[in-house]
Amino acid sequence: MKRREALFSLVGIATAGATIGRSAGAVTLEGYPTDMAVDKAFLPASVVPGGGMRVLTNDTQRRTVAAVFDRLIPQDELGPSASQAGCVEFLDAQLAGPFGEGAALYRETPKMAGEDALMQTPQFIATPRERYETGLAALDAYAQRIDGAAFADLQPNRQDEILRGMEDGSVKLADDVNTKAFFELMLQNVREGYFADPIYGGNRDMAGWKLIGFPGARYDYRLYADRTGEKLDLEPVSLIPRD
């Protein structure tokens, strides 16, 4: 099977939760809607660890993502690495859903030459899923070309060097990859994975929240609000109900 098919054979897969409203045609409401129970379609679907990849099915690309993520957020005395905290599973679930599809984006052509400069930020017709596909392939090809090995197999300090080059624009992976923007996309997504609610597959054991002291999905701080300037040491809570 060609790589593109293997990686992106799941285009159009049903995405859980996450869309607002039902599309049963225009609805005329006369009187207050009597069904007050929470709309099931509005509940986020929990990402189950070890459930298998849906988009990042190619070993090389998954290893590359894990290697990048673990340099961006490494394991150290402050806590687990990004991949240990579930950020690869997080990214896979995000790429399989509306985010990966670019479901919210206006992607009409043409994309004009001056668009990025005018908007002062890079513009894309490609979806995030497509950007990961081309970006990861280009990163690995770069490592093979310059270092003769897969990115994931390079020494950490060499990986950092390449990542710094991507960040500051001195490394250009390929003509069809906005390398700086791809770095920023990965940095944003790994932060999301590390600091989002664990229901989305990352931030395992709320490691990200424990690192900075964020108490999570709490609903009521009225007991604490008057204790200004005091360290509260609140145990974080997630949207995932406790057993």
Place this chain on the structure above:
Amino acid sequence: MATKQKADVVVVGLGWAGSLMAEELTRAGLNVIAIDRGPWMDTSTHTPPAVDPDELRWGIRKELLAKPKDNTLTFRNTVDQVAAPQRDYGIFELGGGVGGAGFHWAGMAWRFSPWDFEIRSKTIERYGLAKAEDGEMQLQDWGVTYDEMEPYYDRFERIAGISGKAGNINGQIDPVGNIFEGHRSREYPTPPLKTLRSMEVFNEATSRMGLHPFTIPAANLSQPWVNPLGVSMGACTYCGFCLAYGCGNYSKSSPQACVFPVLMRRPNFKVITESCVIKVNKAQDGKTVTGVTYVDNQGREHVQDADIVCVTAFQVDNVRLMLNSQIGQPYDPRTQQGTVGRNFSFQTISGVDMWIDGETMNPFIGAGAHGSQIDDYNGDNFDHSDLDFIGGAGMLTLARDGAPISKAGKLPEGSPRWGSGFKQAYKDNYQTFTTIFNQGCSMPVKGGYLDLDPTYRDKFGQPLLRLTYDYAQSDRNMAKFTMDRAVEIAQEMGAQNITTFNFADKPFTTAVIASDHVIGGAVMGADPTTSVVNPYLQSWDCHNLFVVGASAFPMNAGYNPTATVGALAIRAAQAIHQTYVNNPGPLVEA
């Protein structure tokens, strides 16, 4: 194409403006049909506490907002450029469902100052004509005064239950509140929110400097409240999830929390959801409209006839609807003739991020509108004789900045953005961060306007709105001035690390979110050659058409716009049922 039974009034968009008008008009006995692009959405069904505190879904992915895919604009700085579409979320934060942006807003509930409503007259009066006419700005009065607006602000505040402390009740000044505000007829419905740590530090520093801090008026309620419609609201729990979120607790004022429980039960009201109005239909005589055309989510077109049409969508959609319906003369920036699209303005933002060693801010405790502000450098509260600008900024500190994904970018200059160094820096600085945000005024410029894009279209095949805009030099100078004041305050607050920001020291762009307050394009005024609607927001061209929202503001003040939208909507609706229906015709002589 199916034509429905005629309504007395059709309301286009059921956000704050639409729901407040529908409430007034149905109470007066009129039959009202609202048409909203989005689906039904409510607290218990969509944003209970079990799903609401979720930064990824609401704060980052912005799932409560209308998608750019369905609704966007094109943008350019000047007329000689080719505009590009806003492809991802940017400064246009329209609501995705009924309630509009009123469902996901933060809740800052300001009145504009008396000076704002008469900006041109009062600038000339105090500083002379040259200050008001610098060749670039296009200043004009609103056609209403603060005194005329006061009862409607009061009504909005009662319906929304706003928390705050008055600084001026009928001329009686109380320095605990905002001493610079216009006079109010009475105290706020509910007391101010609690004073959190970042506010304490800001209040102490600004007080030592001889400035006048006060707690921001908030639509996050400090206490339970029963509003004049009989709707109960709960006290805010300071959960911190407000801006871009729903409220699981009935304590953030919204159409859902404050108006729908009454409006939806009225037999003379109904709402058609998931249906987008694409045109206001003009009558043969050209002096009135007959109703609207809308498309349901199966792509079927419908006509809804009505005696009165109230266009109450988001600012940009109000303007686009006027242009696509060919009502009124489009504005031409070369000649400054025409009115529709005129006087776009925004919000001019500068300020400082700061880190104060040893502090424990507990930034996860707070609310969307929770903070302290000084108005010493806002509006015309200070002498501009020797300054190269007019207006100013509300300078505020916020107690709502604990969201851990977005805050990962808020570290002192020189901190690593990734690696172990990042983890250490974030751990060390999460609790010590605070900010001063200068929410500056925005003056319309002759070259800034809205028209229809020649290239890009929406899913209905209609042209996208095109924005042409860049900051007025006066606003750029104001932003620099207030940024310098913010640095002084940050130093007095004891910050070791200070990073300045100024969105107006570079060209404007819709893609970088300085603010989400977009203003103008269908502005109000006493002169039909420079305004689309009269002081009651009635179209000068078609007297049974009212265009209501921030589209009507001829400029933007150093405050959030929502309470002014609400007050204008209530005022327009009262003019309709008290005067217009008895004698249909222009409410004001041209």
